[in-house]
Amino acid sequence: MPLRNDIRAWGWPARLLHWASAGVILFLLGLGFYMTQWITDMYAQFDLIQVHKSWGFVAFALVLLRLVWRATHPAPPPVPGTPAWQRLASEGAHWALYVLMVAMPLSGWLMASASSLQDSYGIKNMVFGLFALPDPFQPGDRGLEKIFGAVHFYCAWAMIAILLAHAGAAIQHHFVKRDEVLRRMTWPRRG
Numbered sequence: 192m193p194l195r196n197d198i199r200a201w202g203w204p205a206r207l208l209h210w211a212s213a214g215v216i217l218f219l220l221g222l223g224f225y226m227t228q229w230i231t232d233m234y235a236q237f238d239l240i241q242v243h244k245s246w247g248f249v250a251f252a253l254v255l256l257r258l259v260w261r262a263t264h265p266a267p268p269p270v271p272g273t274p275a276w277q278r279l280a281s282e283g284a285h286w287a288l289y290v291l292m293v294a295m296p297l298s299g300w301l302m303a304s305a306s307s308l309q310d311s312y313g314i315k316n317m318v319f320g321l322f323a324l325p326d327p328f329q330p331g332d333r334g335l336e337k338i339f340g341a342v343h344f345y346c347a348w349a350m351i352a353i354l355l356a357h358a359g360a361a362i363q364h365h366f367v368k369r370d371e372v373l374r375r376m377t378w379p380r381r382g
Contacts, residue, residue: 196264199371200379205260209376212253212292216354219246220347244303245319251296258289270370281360284353291350298346300324302339307331
């Protein structure tokens with residue numbers, strides 16, 4: 192398994208970061224939906240929000256690592272025979288996912304930072320109970336909390352839509368076109 196990206200496949204660090212990000216993001220989307228739509232007990236919801244914040248920090252750290260890796264290690268070229276429109280759509284979807292992977296944790300952090308719960312209950316934005324995230328402004332600003340909450344909400348739906356298209360395209364390449372697109376991010380053929 193190559194360390195660096197090459198003409199045949201993504202290197203193992205890129206694959207590891209991709210699948211780790213995918214797992215964390217799917218967990219966060221599911222948890223976010225569950226805790227906001229199904230949990231009515233305020234104390235249970237509070238505990239889940241703390242878990243969500245912590246894993247959101249992990250998602251943000253992963254996307255930063257991915258961006259550094261991507262900037263220092265060029266992506267493999269498109270699979271031969273890929274139409275230009277598919278290359279453009281793929282590149283656009285990937286960059287949209289990167290933007291959303293940055294916007295989601297930032298908007299969540301800013302929404303939590305603006306929340307009046309911090310002042311009212313002395314709640315800090317803790318990461319796994321190890322350290323508190325800084326607050327960029329005075330907590331208790333309901334207007335900012337609503338704005339960042341809306342950004343977080345709509346980014347989540349955009350993320351879901353693009354992830355479905357991304358996964359659908361990968362499956363279509365693997366099972367219909369039978370090309371190497373999905374293999375390049377999983378277990379590439381040798382030789």
